[in-house]
Amino acid sequence: MSKAQGTVLEIDLKALKHNVAFLKSRLQPNTKFLAVVKAFAYGSDSVEIAKYLEELHVDYFAVAYVSEGVVLREAGITTPILVLHPLPESFETIIEHCLEPSLYSTRVLQAFIAVAEDKKQSNYPIHLKFNTGLNRLGFAEADIPNVLSIIQDKRAINVTSLFSHLAASEDLKESAFTLQQIEQFISIASTMVNGLGYTPLLHQCNTSGILNYPNAHFDMVRSGIGLYGYGNDPKFNSYLKPIATLKTIISQIHTLKSGDSLGYNRALKATETLRTATLPIGHADGIARAYGNRKGYVIINNQKAPILGNVCMDMIMVDVTTIKCNEGDEVIVFGAQHTAEQFSETISSISYEILTAISQRVKRVFYR
Numbered sequence: 001m002s003k004a005q006g007t008v009l010e011i012d013l014k015a016l017k018h019n020v021a022f023l024k025s026r027l028q029p030n031t032k033f034l035a036v037v038k039a040f041a042y043g044s045d046s047v048e049i050a051k052y053l054e055e056l057h058v059d060y061f062a063v064a065y066v067s068e069g070v071v072l073r074e075a076g077i078t079t080p081i082l083v084l085h086p087l088p089e090s091f092e093t094i095i096e097h098c099l100e101p102s103l104y105s106t107r108v109l110q111a112f113i114a115v116a117e118d119k120k121q122s123n124y125p126i127h128l129k130f131n132t133g134l135n136r137l138g139f140a141e142a143d144i145p146n147v148l149s150i151i152q153d154k155r156a157i158n159v160t161s162l163f164s165h166l167a168a169s170e171d172l173k174e175s176a177f178t179l180q181q182i183e184q185f186i187s188i189a190s191t192m193v194n195g196l197g198y199t200p201l202l203h204q205c206n207t208s209g210i211l212n213y214p215n216a217h218f219d220m221v222r223s224g225i226g227l228y229g230y231g232n233d234p235k236f237n238s239y240l241k242p243i244a245t246l247k248t249i250i251s252q253i254h255t256l257k258s259g260d261s262l263g264y265n266r267a268l269k270a271t272e273t274l275r276t277a278t279l280p281i282g283h284a285d286g287i288a289r290a291y292g293n294r295k296g297y298v299i300i301n302n303q304k305a306p307i308l309g310n311v312c313m314d315m316i317m318v319d320v321t322t323i324k325c326n327e328g329d330e331v332i333v334f335g336a337q338h339t340a341e342q343f344s345e346t347i348s349s350i351s352y353e354i355l356t357a358i359s360q361r362v363k364r365v366f367y368r
C-alpha cells in the first residue's frame with residue numbers, strides 16, 4: 001500500500017479534460033460552453049481549474065460572487081466571467097475587473113446602469129436572468145415591458161445574454177415541469193429580442209440539462225458538476241470521471257476492549273474487542289458530524305472502514321477490526337471507486353455538498 005502525505009485532495013486534470021470532451025460531445029458544434037468554477041471550482045481550486053480550462057478554450061466562466069471573479073482576474077484569466085449573484089455594493093469592482101453581472105431585478109438593473117454610466121462605460125456586457133419556475137433569482141416574464149423601458153437608450157450597457165435556470169433537470173419525473181420552463185424561456189427570449197432589436201446569447205441548461213434536454217441547449221450551456229465528474233445519474237456517471245480524490249493516512253491504531261469508550265461524549269462504547277484507526281481529518285476539513293456513528297465510511301486496503309463515534313474537529317476514528325492495515329497506511333475518503341456521491345449519500349447529502357465542503361485547510365495537489 002502506498003504511503004500518503006497526510007490529508008490531501010488530489011485533482012486529476014486529465015479527468016477534467018475527459019469530462020469537458022464528453023460534455024462537449026453532447027452539444028451542437030456551435031454551442032458555447034460555460035464552465036462554472038464557483039466555490040473554488042466545486043471545492044478543488046478555481047485558479048488551477050480555470051487556467052487549465054482556458055487552455056481547453058472554454059467560452060465563458062461563471063462564479064457566484066464578485067470576489068471569486070476578482071481572484072480569477074488577478075490570476076491572469078482573460079476569458080469572460082459571468083458573476084451569477086453579484087451584490088450592488090460590488091458593482092464598481094465588477095467593472096474594474098471586467099466581470100459581467102447577472103442582473104435579476106429592476107433594483108439591481110437600475111443600480112448597475114447608474115454605476116456603468118458613472119464610470120463612463122459604453123456597451124458594458126450584462127446578462128439578464130429570468131425566473132421560469134425555480135423562484136430563486138430572476139425577472140418575471142411580466143417584468144419585460146419595464147425591463148425594456150429601463151434599458152432603452154442606455155448606451156452604457158449591452159445585453160450579452162438572456163438566461164434562466166432549471167429547477168429539476170436531473171429528475172425525469174419532473175420533465176413536464178422542465179419542458180414548461182423551457183417553453184417559457186423561449187417565449188421570454190422572443191419578446192426580449194423583439195424589444196431589444198438585437199439577439200443576445202440564450203442559455204438555460206446546467207449539467208443535467210445538457211444531458212437530459214438536448215433541445216434546450218440554445219446558444220450556450222453552463223456546466224459545473226459534470227466538469228468535476230458527476231452526472232446526477234448512474235447512466236451519466238459512467239461516462240464521467242471524478243476529478244477529486246480525498247486521501248488521508250492512519251495516524252494511530254488502538255485496540256479497545258469491551259467496556260472501553262471512544263471519542264467525545266463516549267459516543268461509542270465497545271461491546272467486544274475493536275481495532276480503531278485515527279485519521280487526521282475532521283469536521284474542520286469538511287467531514288460533517290453527520291458522518292459519525294457508522295453512517296459514513298472510508299476505504300482502507302479496498303475495504304470499508306465505518307466512521308466510529310463523533311467526528312472531531314481535526315480527526316475521525318474508523319473501524320479496522322477486520323482490515324489488515326498499519327499506521328501510516330493510505331486511506332481513501334472518496335475518489336474514483338468510492339465516489340463523493342456514494343460517500344455523501346450515506347448522510348442523505350449530494351456530491352455538490354461534500355465537494356464544496358472540503359475546507360481550505362486541506363492541501364490541493366494537481367496531476368496533469
Ligand SMILES: *Cc1c(COP(=O)(O)O)cnc(C)c1O
Nearest residue numbers: 036165206207222223224225226
Ligand atoms: C451552479 C449553477 C450552475 C451549474 O450547475 P451544475 O448542476 O453544477 O452543472 C449553472 N447555472 C447556475 C445559474 C448555477 O447557479
